[in-house]
Amino acid sequence: MSTENEGNAVPPAPSAPPVPVASPAASPQGSAPDGGAPTAPLPPVPQGTPGAPEQYPAPAAQTPAGPPHGAPGPAPDAHQPYGAPAAPAADGSWPPPTATPSYGDGGSGGAGWGSSYQQPAPKPRNGRGGLVAAVLVAALVAGGLGGGIGYTLAKDNDGSGSTTVSASDGASQIKRAPGTIANVASRALPSTVTIEAESTSGEGGTGTGFVFDTQGHIVTNNHVVADAVDGGKLSATFPNGRKYDAEVVGHAQGYDVAVIKLKNAPSDLKPLALGNSDRVAVGDETIAIGAPFGLSNTVTTGIISAKNRPVASSDGSSSSKASYMSALQTDASINPGNSGGPLLNASGAVIGINSAIQSSSSGGFGSGQSGSIGLGFAIPINQAKNVAQQLIKSGKPVYAKIGASVSLEDSTAGAKITDQGASGAAAVESGGPAAKAGLKPGDVITKLDDHVIDSGPTLIGEIWTHKPGDKVTITYKRGGQEHTVDLTLGSRAGDS
Numbered sequence: 001m002s003t004e005n006e007g008n009a010v011p012p013a014p015s016a017p018p019v020p021v022a023s024p025a026a027s028p029q030g031s032a033p034d035g036g037a038p039t040a041p042l043p044p045v046p047q048g049t050p051g052a053p054e055q056y057p058a059p060a061a062q063t064p065a066g067p068p069h070g071a072p073g074p075a076p077d078a079h080q081p082y083g084a085p086a087a088p089a090a091d092g093s094w095p096p097p098t099a100t101p102s103y104g105d106g107g108s109g110g111a112g113w114g115s116s117y118q119q120p121a122p123k124p125r126n127g128r129g130g131l132v133a134a135v136l137v138a139a140l141v142a143g144g145l146g147g148g149i150g151y152t153l154a155k156d157n158d159g160s161g162s163t164t165v166s167a168s169d170g171a172s173q174i175k176r177a178p179g180t181i182a183n184v185a186s187r188a189l190p191s192t193v194t195i196e197a198e199s200t201s202g203e204g205g206t207g208t209g210f211v212f213d214t215q216g217h218i219v220t221n222n223h224v225v226a227d228a229v230d231g232g233k234l235s236a237t238f239p240n241g242r243k244y245d246a247e248v249v250g251h252a253q254g255y256d257v258a259v260i261k262l263k264n265a266p267s268d269l270k271p272l273a274l275g276n277s278d279r280v281a282v283g284d285e286t287i288a289i290g291a292p293f294g295l296s297n298t299v300t301t302g303i304i305s306a307k308n309r310p311v312a313s314s315d316g317s318s319s320s321k322a323s324y325m326s327a328l329q330t331d332a333s334i335n336p337g338n339s340g341g342p343l344l345n346a347s348g349a350v351i352g353i354n355s356a357i358q359s360s361s362s363g364g365f366g367s368g369q370s371g372s373i374g375l376g377f378a379i380p381i382n383q384a385k386n387v388a389q390q391l392i393k394s395g396k397p398v399y400a401k402i403g404a405s406v407s408l409e410d411s412t413a414g415a416k417i418t419d420q421g422a423s424g425a426a427a428v429e430s431g432g433p434a435a436k437a438g439l440k441p442g443d444v445i446t447k448l449d450d451h452v453i454d455s456g457p458t459l460i461g462e463i464w465t466h467k468p469g470d471k472v473t474i475t476y477k478r479g480g481q482e483h484t485v486d487l488t489l490g491s492r493a494g495d496s
Contacts, residue, residue, distance in 0.1 A: 184287055184348040185299045191272045192289045192342060193236040194296040195220055195246075195260070199227040208290040208341030209236060209260065210272050210350065212388060216265025219388050220340030221355050222251045222258040222323070223313075236262060239297045250391030253495045254399060255464065256313065256323035256355055257379065257387040258340075272342055275349030277328060277380035280304055285346040286330045288354055288376070290338030302332030302374075308451060310458035311377045313356045321495070324461040326451075327377035328352045334376035343378040352378030383465050400466045400489040402474075403432020404439055406456035414444040414477070415459035437474065437487040446482075447475035463489065 176182040191211040195218070198204035207224030211217075218236055228234040229248050237243040244262040251258035284304045292298050306329040312322045330343060334354050343352035358375035390398055405421040405428075417434070419441045421427045427441045428434050439445075445453050448462045449472055466472065468491030475484050 179346055181287060181299070181301055184344060184346070185289070187348050188272060188287075188289060188342065188344055189239050189297055189299070191270050192297070193218060193238055194291045195224055195340065196233075196235050196237070197225045197228040198233040200231050203227060204232070206291055206294050206337050207339045208337065208354070210289075210342045211269050212259065213271050214267075214269050216262035216269060217249065217388075217392055218246065218260045218262065219353065219384065220258050220260065221353065222253050222256045224340040225251060225258045225260055226253075234260060236260070237296070242266070250395040250397070252387050252391065252397030253321055254323055255379070255383070255387045255397060256325065257353065257384050257391070257397075259388050259391045272344075273349045274381050274385055275345050275347070275351045277351045277382045280307060280328060280345070280351050280380075282306060286332045286351075287344040287346075287348075288330070288332040288334055288338060288341060289344070290334070290341035290354060292333070292335035292337045293371075294337055298338075300333040302330050302376075305329040305331050305375075308462075309377060310455070310461050311356055312457045312461070322457070323355075324457055324464060325355065325377070325379050325383075326458075326461040326465050327355070328380055330376045330378060331374040332376060333372045333374070335371045338376075350381050352381050353384050354378050380465070386467060394493075396494050398468060399492045400463050400468045400470065401432075401492050402434045402439075402463060402487065403429035403490050404434035406445070406459055408456045410455065412454045414446040415453050415456045416444045417441050433487045433490045437485045439474070439476065439485070440478070443476045443478050445474055445476045447473075449473050 176186070188210075193209050193211070195207045195209050196204065197207070204227050205224070207220060209218040209220035209224070212219045225234060225248055229251060234246045234248065235243055236246050244264065244266075246260045246262050249259045249261050282304050286302050286304055288300045288302070290298055309327045309329045311325050311327045314322045328343065328351065330352075332343070334357050338354045339356075341354045342350045343354050345351050354376060356377045357372060358377075387397060390396075405418045405425075406415040407418050417439060418427045421429075428439060445459055447453055448459065451462050453459045453462065463472075466489055468489055470489050471486060472489060473484060473486050475482065477483070
């Protein structure tokens with residue numbers, strides 16, 4: 001399935017994950033009081049236009065856990081996964097030899113973190129445009145207060161007869177027990193940062209990251225920091241307002257994972273606890289933290305909607321290379337700017353990195369940028385943790401591979417080994433894992449272990465959930481006959 005990195009549309013994605021079956025209302029008009037003039041209708045809500053370069057449909061309700069940063073920053077990032085790319089063959093290792101679906105720009109069927117990655121818009125020079133929201137103020141008439149509800153009426157001392165309604169002390173003492181959303185958010189927010197990346201040409205975007213260790217390493221998406229990789233500027237701001245310059249330690253375009261490090265990192269950093277994404281179940285509660293459309297420290301909630309969802313994302317440019325994941329799908333509201341932020345479970349442990357969303361066909365508000373429709377995708381933390389540790393260790397990603405080129409065409413039959421590899425190379429690498437296992441051009445891989453493989457991108461995403469050296473079982477068809485073979489995954493270092 002393809003998705004877009006927050007905010008861009010892409011082709012429609014498969015409806016089911018590759019896993020075994022077993023395993024706006026009109027303003028109210030006030031009625032005229034008895035013997036009086038009609039009550040004036042409430043004014044209509046103005047339709048605000050976000051100033052940031054990303055747009056979205058009618059905004060999903062998101063409650064900021066803290067006020068946005070006062071200083072204007074770059075536009076929030078937008079990353080969308082691909083739909084079903086009809087591309088030439090791609091090696092099972094990174095990177096695929098041909099262009100893959102790109103992040104959408106509000107077109108139909110797009111997906112990304114909250115959408116697939118799209119080219120960041122130029123950073124506003126005179127400050128980010130504000131998201132306009134209309135607030136309607138209406139009189140609240142309550143009758144029959146009492147019955148032990150705990151409200152008290154206090155008459156003003158000025159003798160005017162005006163009264164105010166206040167909650168009693170007992171009613172205001174709300175206990176936020178461990179496991180409640182408020183409790184999880186209060187513990188996780190201090191370790192979540194809003195990242196601003198800017199290229200040497202002044203273009204950039206806003207994303208999210210979270211504290212990985214006490215040494216100052218922050219984990220985020222590759223597409224969040226891509227602009228700052230070659231001499232650009234990078235900063236991370238905590239909810240308490242502390243802002244630090246940062247540098248990219250390593251980035252993996254294929255995995256869409258990056259690690260940055262704070263300069264002059266404080267000594268009181270508290271890394272977020274990492275959960276086990278393999279134990280996540282459909283229906284589990286999820287909590288996402290990020291900076292959607294630049295609204296820093298926003299908390300949204302949902303559930304795990306699906307597991308092992310094949311997702312491919314890109315920025316849509318002709319030179320773009322795809323990122324692949326076997327994603328956790330969630331309906332927690334995720335929008336451009338949420339990229340790189342943590343997806344937490346009900347205990348507050350990180351189970352994924354928010355990376356892409358499926359978007360609707362139109363962004364709304366005339367801004368060309370789409371937003372959450374309840375289909376978000378996160379990189380499983382078990383995979384992201386391994387990648388992050390490798391980046392911290394060597395600065396370069398290492399990818400598992402089978403040593404065979406597979407077609408990226410949209411298909412439900414499996415991943416077909418092509419007749420020829422990239423740039424005229426052999427489709428099956430001589431002496432590689434696939435060759436040693438007896439695989440040949442024309443073979444169609446239908447399973448990797450117990451995971452159903454319906455296309456080339458799905459196979460790549462599943463392979464990359466493993467480490468080089470892992471042993472896997474491949475099920476494939478040749479001449480209408482099904483075969484099974486075990487092989488040991490090889491490795492490839494770097495994105496190039």
